[in-house]
Amino acid sequence: MTQESAIVASGIGKRYRVYRSPRQRMLDWLPGESRHPRYREVWALRDVSFELKRGRCLGVIGSNGSGKSTLLKILTGVAQPTTGTVSVKGRVLSLLELGTGFNPELTGRQNVVASASLMGLPPDFAAERMGDIAAFADIGVHFDHPVRTYSSGMFVRLAFATYMHMEPELFIVDEALSVGDLFFQQKCAVAMRNLRARGVTLLFASHDMTAVQELCDEAILLDRGHVAAHGIPTQTITRYLAIQGERQSKAVSAARQPSPASTPTSQDAGAEKAVAEKAAAGETAAEGAGSETGLPALIRRDDLLQGRRGTGVGGCLIPALRLIDRQGNPVGQARCGMELGIQALIRAQGDVEEPNFGIDLVDPQGRSVMSVGSSNRDVWIGPLGAGEERVVTAWLRLAVPPGRYRLSVAVGECRRLDPYHAVFHDLYPEFTELDVLPDDGAAMFDGVADIGIAVETFAMENRCAARVEPT
Numbered sequence: 001m002t003q004e005s006a007i008v009a010s011g012i013g014k015r016y017r018v019y020r021s022p023r024q025r026m027l028d029w030l031p032g033e034s035r036h037p038r039y040r041e042v043w044a045l046r047d048v049s050f051e052l053k054r055g056r057c058l059g060v061i062g063s064n065g066s067g068k069s070t071l072l073k074i075l076t077g078v079a080q081p082t083t084g085t086v087s088v089k090g091r092v093l094s095l096l097e098l099g100t101g102f103n104p105e106l107t108g109r110q111n112v113v114a115s116a117s118l119m120g121l122p123p124d125f126a127a128e129r130m131g132d133i134a135a136f137a138d139i140g141v142h143f144d145h146p147v148r149t150y151s152s153g154m155f156v157r158l159a160f161a162t163y164m165h166m167e168p169e170l171f172i173v174d175e176a177l178s179v180g181d182l183f184f185q186q187k188c189a190v191a192m193r194n195l196r197a198r199g200v201t202l203l204f205a206s207h208d209m210t211a212v213q214e215l216c217d218e219a220i221l222l223d224r225g226h227v228a229a230h231g232i233p234t235q236t237i238t239r240y241l242a243i244q245g246e247r248q249s250k251a252v253s254a255a256r257q258p259s260p261a262s263t264p265t266s267q268d269a270g271a272e273k274a275v276a277e278k279a280a281a282g283e284t285a286a287e288g289a290g291s292e293t294g295l296p297a298l299i300r301r302d303d304l305l306q307g308r309r310g311t312g313v314g315g316c317l318i319p320a321l322r323l324i325d326r327q328g329n330p331v332g333q334a335r336c337g338m339e340l341g342i343q344a345l346i347r348a349q350g351d352v353e354e355p356n357f358g359i360d361l362v363d364p365q366g367r368s369v370m371s372v373g374s375s376n377r378d379v380w381i382g383p384l385g386a387g388e389e390r391v392v393t394a395w396l397r398l399a400v401p402p403g404r405y406r407l408s409v410a411v412g413e414c415r416r417l418d419p420y421h422a423v424f425h426d427l428y429p430e431f432t433e434l435d436v437l438p439d440d441g442a443a444m445f446d447g448v449a450d451i452g453i454a455v456e457t458f459a460m461e462n463r464c465a466a467r468v469e470p471t
């Protein structure tokens, strides 16, 4: 371990034994051999090695079950590694399971005092910081009520406020930024930034790619317990999203394998045949756009809804929906700055006067980047009669930072002459995740979205303007 290292992990492995039942676990304690193994082994981590220098911030990312929490537990001494060694230097504070150290019978205020004392801090330490902690937690009178009466949100607020004020040298946080409400999450992100500016070493596991990108100097990707990437956040996130994308495409192609149960209808089969003939004749999907024969079959073939049912009054349905690029190719993941088409097949069940196709894109922090309907852009899809179908494509430029976004779609009705008449016919809230990968060519910015900035400059002497247009 060098002078500046806060953490050195060498070849860490963690094996769990998973028993078929508590009885099997108990039997295993008894002496004597069993002919059949009573458990199976799960390696949550395998040969994980890395070093974190003091004052740096490391993000740990990976899909569910990839080993993030196990790694954090080992680093904080909550769990012991099966193989390898770990050295952690400095006063470590961790928020693994938030507030597990709190006594439910004590008030928030009393728990702050008890936590400081447990951490070996001097008696006046908690008193001096009590005002700041209470202000950060912002739970009002509940600060002086027993913790057992708290909502989970209040609990998280108190825990984060307490620990971040206890002057850690190394602060280890597991997903704390994804709990609590949006404003509290933002407050935590600012607090983490301040800790970082004060030279505190930070390590946090997160599914929030934007937070990792913004806060971390480096990031590790865990994949099935192995370190699959370790580098600057952008590279690690790109690798993560690529792995996710590959798995998603494999899952989609597996789901598309024809099964005897899903024989296509004769109508679909005819349309598929027409598309295949067009493809053979060299026509692309984009050329076929709008064709009554080809396009609905394409949408059904790439259908993201996969037979799911939406909610709503049902006067009009979205039987199929897909994401496409400008060439009409289906898209599983996207790149910053690209134009994405959200293409839906809309079918009226009865007479629908003014159908409105709407989308909502939600960013990794749960903020709506944009929520808009066709009628907002003065595009009118109907009126439609029973059984009539339309293909609608909403095009949007993904001028957003990289990360995992969620998409909602709906067909509703919103009348021009009666703005108070608004109904949802078929609504799919956050029905899919969309990974937006970094793109070298995309404009750089910090924030929720690139709203298209133009920068002007001129010298005072000659007023000769130099203007940079938005890309």
Ligand SMILES: Nc1ncnc2c1ncn2[C@@H]1O[C@H](COP(=O)(O)OP(=O)(O)OP(=O)(O)O)[C@@H](O)[C@H]1O
Binding pocket: 016, 017, 018, 042, 043, 044, 062, 063, 064, 065, 066, 067, 068, 069, 070, 071
């Ligand atoms: N106590 C345990 N006993 C048995 N298996 C465990 C135990 N804890 C974790 N595992 C297994 O180890 C693997 C890694 O789990 P871990 O909780 O570290 O993943 P994670 O990346 O933190 O997941 P998530 O993002 O869902 O929190 C998983 O396969 C999990 O089922």
